[in-house]
Amino acid sequence: MICQSLDNQLVVFNVFAGFKRVRKKLFRGQMVSGYACQPDMSPDMRYVISGDGDGNLVLWDWKTTRLLTKWKAHDGVCINAAWLPRETSKIVTCGWDGHIKLWD
Incomplete structure (x- = not known):
């Protein structure tokens, strides 16, 4: 499980080991x-x-x-991002600017 933490990083937990944190997996930026x-x-x-x-x-x-890579997706917070499961080259984002965007 990948979780957003309030110290500006993504942390990973192994759900099959009692939600033990995977310390080698830390995403910053x-x-x-x-x-x-x-x-x-x-x-x-x-x-x-x-x-x-x-x-x-x-x-x-x-x-x-x-x-x-990192790019400007929204004016304001980009609150959610998800890959399309059947079209894996595409990502959908939504932001506090009220827009939903499809990226290819």
Whole structure:
């Protein structure tokens, strides 16, 4: 399970080991303090995405936890980001600016 923490990072918990934190998996590079931005994992389990408080969409490599790219997705908080399960090259985001966007 990937969770957003209030100290500007994503942390991972192993749900099969009593929700034990996986310390090797720590994703940094987004500003989320005070916001409940929802992260998501790509259907092929290779990438992690999350919105942030600055309106950015952030993409990391799952294996290395390296930040790959970040771009401005919304004016204001990008509160949720999700991969389309059947069209894996597409991501949907929503923001506090009232917009829902489809990215390819």
